[in-house]
Amino acid sequence: MSVVETVLAAIPQPYRSVAVKHRELLKFALVGGTTWIIDTAVFLVLKATVLAEKPITAKIIAVLVATIVSYVLNREWSFRTRGGRERHHEAALFFIVSGIGVAVYTAPLAVSRYLLLLRVPEVSLLTQEIADFVSGQILGVLAGMAFRWWAFRRFVFPDEGVRRQVSAGAEPRL
Template identity: 80%
Template sequence: MSLVETALARIPQPYRDLAIKHRELVKFAFVGGTTWIIDTTVFLLLKSTVLETKPLTAKIMAVLIATIVSYVMNREWSFRTRGGREKHHEALLFFLVSGIGVGVYSAPLAVSRYLLHLQIPEVSLLTQEVADFVSGQIVGTLVGMAFRWWAFRRFVFPDENVRRQVPGATP
């Protein structure tokens, strides 16, 4: 039994049927969760060390690193049967959509810091850090993932069941 099948078997009904029906979305969400952990770890590491005074730069770098991992995982797992484009064209579109996504992901942090002035000395260090986390890691991630889900299916991997499936591989 594959990892996906094992995970699906643990989901109670009627949610299991829903997860199976939307398997591609579940995989995309799993990839998103994995890359969110990468993004968060890199963001917090950079923001607390070498980019302490540049949180927006730290966020953009973290998203870029997570995006590279996301491409590999989405192409080879989440959207493994979708395609319709030559690989180099697909990769270019993926990174273009993801580049736009960097702006979408980063916008809430920019609003928090530079429009709402939720930064020292206007607010306490704790308030700044909570605002950075909520705006950058929660709001930005949710808005960015919704945008990317739509754009990947629409532009990057537009056609269903066009890539050869490997016999015995996990769907």
């Protein structure tokens, strides 16, 4: 029994039916959670070390690292039955959408730092760090994920059921 099947078996009905019905969104959210951890770790390490004075650059690098991991996980797991494009075209669209996503991800941090002036010396270091975390790691990530969910389904993986189809008698897997 796979990990996904084990998790599904532990979910009580009627929630199990909802989980199976929205499996693509749940997988996308799990990939997003995984890449959020990667993004957060890279961002905090860079911001605390070599890019202390350049939080926007640190954020962009962190998002790019997480995006590479995201492509592999989304293509092979979240959207494994979707496609409709040649692989190189799909990858190019994924990275274009993700590039636009970088702007969406970083916009709240830029607003916090440079429009609201939530940075030292205007505010305390603690306030700056909390504002950076909330704007960059929570608001930015939520906005970016919403944009990417819509754009991936619309442009990158537009057609349902074109890859590795589930057999007719089998229950759909999460």
